[in-house]
Amino acid sequence: MSGAVLIWQCRGCGHVMFPARLGCPACGAETFDPVPVREGTITAHTRQRDGSLIVSVAVAGGVTLVARHAGADAASGQRVRLEDRGGEHPAPWALPPGAAATSAARDEKKPAGQ
DSSP states (O other): OOBOEEEEEETTTOOEESSOOSSOTTTOOOOEEEEEEOEEEEEEEEEOTTSOEEEEEEOGGGOEEEEEEOSSOOOTTOEEEEEEOOSSSOOEEEEOTTOOOOHHHHHHHSOTTO
16 A cells, blocks of 8 residues: 655654664664655655666655655656555655656545545
């Protein structure tokens, strides 16, 4: 199911991180709260041999995560929507402005019963 990408905030000191860790690198605490992020800014990008784009995306709290880019082109400074297309393990995707969300993400936004 698709949804917001989750970053993790330490309950001990407030440090945020991605991906989740066993212990906070700032204070050593072992308890965290998930924080959903739905957008960010591309800071770097590269095209793989198969033509797919991989981007670094700066999000809230100073965290930078790596995501696949769903568009044909990417540029540093570009704002993107974020979507987690993973199941048990996070699989962040960056969607360019105007790109359609996956059906699971659209369904998540609908009021119950629709």
